Amino acid sequence: MIPVAFDYVRPTSIDEAVAALAAGGEDAKVMAGGQSLMPVLRLRLGAPSLIVDCSRIDEMIGIRDSGDAIVIGSATTHHAVMHDSLVNEYVSLLAKATATVADPQIRHRGTMGGSLAHADPAGDLPAVAAALDATFTIAGPGGRRSVGASDFFVDYFTTAVGDDEVLVNVSFPKRAGWGAHYEKFNRTAQAWAIVGVAATVRMDGGRIAEARIGLTNVAPMPVRARSVEAALAGAADIAAVAAAAESAADGTSPTTDIHADAEYRNHLTRVLTRRAVVKAAGW
Amino acid sequence: MTEVIDTATAMGRPIRRKEDARLLHGQTNWTDNIQLPGTLHMAILRSPMAHARITNLDVSGALKMPNVVAAFGAAELGELNGSVPCVWPVTDDIVMPAFPALAVDKVRHVGDCIAVVLATDAVHAADALEAIQVDYEPLPAVVSMESAISEGSAFVHDDKGTNTCYVYNLGGGYDEAAAKADVIVKRRFINQRLIPAFMEPRCVVAAPMGMSDEITIWTSTQIPHVLRVLLALVTGIPENNLRVVAPDVGGGFGGKLQCYREEILVTQLARKLGRPVKWTETRSEDMVATHHGRDQIQDIEIAATSEGKMLGLKVTLLANMGAYLQIITPGVPLLGMFMYPGIYKMDAYDFKCTGVFTNTTPTDAYRGAGRPESTYAIERIVDELAAELGMEPMELRKKNWIKHEEFPFTTVAGLTYDTGNYEAATARALELFDYDGLRAEQAERRASGDPVQLGIGISTFTEMCGLAPSRTLGALKYVAGGWEHCTIRLLPTGKVELVTGTSPHGQGHETAWSQIASSILGVPVEDIEVIHSDTGRSPYGMDTYGSRSLAVGGQAIKKAADRLVEKARVIAAHQLECSVEDIEFVNGSFRVKGDPEKAQPLGAVAFEAFTGHNLPPGVEPTLSAEATVDPEDFSYPHGTHLAAMEVDTETGKVKLRKYVCVDDVGVQVNPMIVEGQVHGGLAQGIAQALYEGVIYDEDGNLKTASLADYLLPSAMDLPSFITDTTVTPSTTHPLGTKGVGEAGAIASTPAIMNGIVDALRPLGVNDVTMPAAPMTVWRAIQAAKAGGAA
Numbered sequence A: 001m002i003p004v005a006f007d008y009v010r011p012t013s014i015d016e017a018v019a020a021l022a023a024g025g026e027d028a029k030v031m032a033g034g035q036s037l038m039p040v041l042r043l044r045l046g047a048p049s050l051i052v053d054c055s056r057i058d059e060m061i062g063i064r065d066s067g068d069a070i071v072i073g074s075a076t077t078h079h080a081v082m083h084d085s086l087v088n089e090y091v092s093l094l095a096k097a098t099a100t101v102a103d104p105q106i107r108h109r110g111t112m113g114g115s116l117a118h119a120d121p122a123g124d125l126p127a128v129a130a131a132l133d134a135t136f137t138i139a140g141p142g143g144r145r146s147v148g149a150s151d152f153f154v155d156y157f158t159t160a161v162g163d164d165e166v167l168v169n170v171s172f173p174k175r176a177g178w179g180a181h182y183e184k185f186n187r188t189a190q191a192w193a194i195v196g197v198a199a200t201v202r203m204d205g206g207r208i209a210e211a212r213i214g215l216t217n218v219a220p221m222p223v224r225a226r227s228v229e230a231a232l233a234g235a236a237d238i239a240a241v242a243a244a245a246e247s248a249a250d251g252t253s254p255t256t257d258i259h260a261d262a263e264y265r266n267h268l269t270r271v272l273t274r275r276a277v278v279k280a281a282g283w
Numbered sequence B: 001m002t003e004v005i006d007t008a009t010a011m012g013r014p015i016r017r018k019e020d021a022r023l024l025h026g027q028t029n030w031t032d033n034i035q036l037p038g039t040l041h042m043a044i045l046r047s048p049m050a051h052a053r054i055t056n057l058d059v060s061g062a063l064k065m066p067n068v069v070a071a072f073g074a075a076e077l078g079e080l081n082g083s084v085p086c087v088w089p090v091t092d093d094i095v096m097p098a099f100p101a102l103a104v105d106k107v108r109h110v111g112d113c114i115a116v117v118l119a120t121d122a123v124h125a126a127d128a129l130e131a132i133q134v135d136y137e138p139l140p141a142v143v144s145m146e147s148a149i150s151e152g153s154a155f156v157h158d159d160k161g162t163n164t165c166y167v168y169n170l171g172g173g174y175d176e177a178a179a180k181a182d183v184i185v186k187r188r189f190i191n192q193r194l195i196p197a198f199m200e201p202r203c204v205v206a207a208p209m210g211m212s213d214e215i216t217i218w219t220s221t222q223i224p225h226v227l228r229v230l231l232a233l234v235t236g237i238p239e240n241n242l243r244v245v246a247p248d249v250g251g252g253f254g255g256k257l258q259c260y261r262e263e264i265l266v267t268q269l270a271r272k273l274g275r276p277v278k279w280t281e282t283r284s285e286d287m288v289a290t291h292h293g294r295d296q297i298q299d300i301e302i303a304a305t306s307e308g309k310m311l312g313l314k315v316t317l318l319a320n321m322g323a324y325l326q327i328i329t330p331g332v333p334l335l336g337m338f339m340y341p342g343i344y345k346m347d348a349y350d351f352k353c354t355g356v357f358t359n360t361t362p363t364d365a366y367r368g369a370g371r372p373e374s375t376y377a378i379e380r381i382v383d384e385l386a387a388e389l390g391m392e393p394m395e396l397r398k399k400n401w402i403k404h405e406e407f408p409f410t411t412v413a414g415l416t417y418d419t420g421n422y423e424a425a426t427a428r429a430l431e432l433f434d435y436d437g438l439r440a441e442q443a444e445r446r447a448s449g450d451p452v453q454l455g456i457g458i459s460t461f462t463e464m465c466g467l468a469p470s471r472t473l474g475a476l477k478y479v480a481g482g483w484e485h486c487t488i489r490l491l492p493t494g495k496v497e498l499v500t501g502t503s504p505h506g507q508g509h510e511t512a513w514s515q516i517a518s519s520i521l522g523v524p525v526e527d528i529e530v531i532h533s534d535t536g537r538s539p540y541g542m543d544t545y546g547s548r549s550l551a552v553g554g555q556a557i558k559k560a561a562d563r564l565v566e567k568a569r570v571i572a573a574h575q576l577e578c579s580v581e582d583i584e585f586v587n588g589s590f591r592v593k594g595d596p597e598k599a600q601p602l603g604a605v606a607f608e609a610f611t612g613h614n615l616p617p618g619v620e621p622t623l624s625a626e627a628t629v630d631p632e633d634f635s636y637p638h639g640t641h642l643a644a645m646e647v648d649t650e651t652g653k654v655k656l657r658k659y660v661c662v663d664d665v666g667v668q669v670n671p672m673i674v675e676g677q678v679h680g681g682l683a684q685g686i687a688q689a690l691y692e693g694v695i696y697d698e699d700g701n702l703k704t705a706s707l708a709d710y711l712l713p714s715a716m717d718l719p720s721f722i723t724d725t726t727v728t729p730s731t732t733h734p735l736g737t738k739g740v741g742e743a744g745a746i747a748s749t750p751a752i753m754n755g756i757v758d759a760l761r762p763l764g765v766n767d768v769t770m771p772a773a774p775m776t777v778w779r780a781i782q783a784a785k786a787g788g789a790a
């Protein structure tokens, strides 16, 4: 369909972007890759009067090593993220999850920061950011601030990023040598996750020493499966993982839609958590 | 680059499609590419409700919006608000409700048209829709067929006082056969509603052509010829003043076999406003306003002896018409009616179909139209019968199918299948599939309790192609014929114009028709221009659907080409100064028998016919011939399809691991095109089994209203198909061809579902509803575990 007419600016710096948002008031909207925003506009589910295109701001694009962490510019495309050597070495869970997002065309346009800021419960990256305790840098009229993953995701499609703010980058603590797997369950290869499980584990002497697990699409926001993480410490075989995964659906609040009801989502959460951890452990 | 082709063998070669270069390089004309000066763009306000009374409609707000030229509701449109036609009143007492292009007083499905706005550009037309005022009084929505026909249901059409459109009966005698049976198996299958989802959304442009009274309509249709007649009848515009053109059309699958309300509206408004009018649908509109397909509840009962001899079949259908009847809505189930017995011999067959109105998008033909439904039912129930009898499902089939030496064979449904060789196709398929190896793996997985179980799905199908002998259509109360036309003109320079009445929209007719003509006329394929899909240039035709184009249109090509050769032979004999009987036609040249040096190529004869300087007495100048052919009978392609299905019993997720099919479509004009048709059909048939399915909520809202929710598979979801063919020529079609457009879509759905049920049968599962979404499969497993299987 045809969107309602809007004004468009494409700033080249964060300051310009923030200024444009301030000038545009509450009807201004940031756009990155446009892969989630454009469908909303075309279906006329939203009609912002001003689009602030942040896809060409140098500071928001690219991936760097900051010592303890890998810092990814918010407007870096999915394609760039999944093929980056730093990401693959230190944040391999993110690389693996990103490879399951949509299809190549969308991954060439869509951005990591756009996915996180959009905070679709079915999006694949929020669970990864939650599992990895990522830190979000947000710029606004009052300057810059940092927010941890547990505070970043606020509700269904809602994050800590205010209407007048821009997500600048996301910092992922380095986890070299951790095993990782993203278990995405969907009906067609390019569809959204019915349930997804992001798991990464540190192995020590054939046992799981530490595990981090994020769940996709089982609540309005990504969920950390903390009880499973705790139960996995010291797990040495698949049976131990299976036992730990039994509590994976605790604390979730899945919805019912045309693909799955809540009971089935809970069941999937348990099965897929087991599978994700087993694969992350390399068993 | 020209491919050098040995014209004598042009038939049967996998030559590249002539039309592909322009299609792949974006050098073609889709209807939406047509930009005429002064065009008005139409946007449509559609009902957000399934059933409601319109208590107030005010379009005046739209008129005040920028760039808007006109706006119409039913009241403003008045007499021009034509009724969408249905040409197949299947019974004498069928209930045929009015179907105004713009809803009058009431809306009856989500997507029903309420008002239109015309603006000088598409953007402002879309904006202005929001300025139209409508008030609705919601009415109870009739959504499920079973509640629609139960006591106390609201009516979709109050004035009719019933939601039953028609009841059609065929056969009789099943009860007698069943009384002799040792085993009776009954199942209820749901053949779910599908959306054609062609790649190019619909588009219509209509323009009064200034110098005459002609209105030209370019439309993304499969049926320009039929549409011209229907638009003339609906609008009252003299047929001779209507020209309908289908430019390149990006897929149809039956979804563009229609006379749509939007086509009526655009035509009427172009006439009224005296300006070109254009409408291009959005995907969102397509999902609710293009007709849907399938949607039957099938109660199937099969009776057999304990040795596995089939005795009789009973089919009781509820067929969802949707809110209104479109071109052949009521007839679609009847196209399947004759095919429920499939390839099997039996003594009795009872068929009953009840057409039902609901507050949903109208249904109509979708790839296979009736035959996928019947093939699904018979091939699924045969597997259930095999399970009940404890027989190998392929053995049960072999025991009952028509043997190759028994053709021609008249089935219990009254059709005479001319030829077939089910043994040969099956043997080849089993070999390609490694049937025994996979059965062994299946046994291992069962024994070890593998969470991923393996199932083998079989579909030994036949279908009915080549719509259709006109007498048969007449007997079924269809108001048109089933003939096809071809004109072949030899131009003075030796080039050929082949005018066909078929209307390709992806099938490659330009190439295949050239190959047929080339092999008869001895003219190179690249020298033949196929003219089609324009009632101004190809005035006669019945268009493309029902795998009819080659089966029927091909006959017309052959007959016209043969006639042309006969006329040319007379001229050549005159030129070569011998009698007609002494002339032979070899490789494009007329030769004097026994004196091959004395020869006249066809091109030279054409030039002679053009100049007319030296023609034999009584022979008219110019060289052309035409033929209109009514097919003697249907044709019956068949094949054996095998699917290896892996089912993850923990999650219910299903994976198609291997797919083999061996189809017998008779003589093949271009095997590459045949393979392409099979592949596309398979993808659609497999999609019905695994992915696609329309879901309405209880208020009649379409829950699968976008391609994010209505799942279409991509190449990533499908394995490499292993396809092969056997060739048993049709004896009723002069070229020996049968038809291939729908075979893949018809055969594959039951193969997939039989495979899934086969994988799960040891767990107690004996049916899974389509689409076999993971949750559906998981629930079937849970229910079986709890002892709840049917």
Ligand SMILES: Cc1cc2nc3c(=O)[nH]c(=O)nc-3n(C[C@H](O)[C@H](O)[C@H](O)COP(=O)(O)OP(=O)(O)OC[C@H]3O[C@@H](n4cnc5c(N)ncnc54)[C@H](O)[C@@H]3O)c2cc1C
Binding pocket: A029, A030, A031, A032, A033, A034, A035, A036, A037, A038, A039, A054, A074, A075, A100, A101, A102, A103, A106, A109, A110, A111, A112, A113, A114, A115, A116, A117, A118, A122, A123, A124, A125, A161, A165, A166, A167, A168, A190, A191, A192, A193
């Ligand atoms: C067909 C299809 C399939 C898809 N499948 C998947 C899938 O399987 N898994 C998945 O995870 N995603 C999927 N997506 C979504 C895709 O990943 C999007 O690219 C992503 O969700 C949004 O990224 P974007 O850069 O396109 O953001 P945009 O569409 O530009 O923006 C999305 C939202 O985020 C806001 N925003 C964007 N950037 C910033 C910023 N820097 N600061 C503040 N706010 C910002 C925008 O204002 C907007 O509200 C799919 C999309 C499509 C069209």
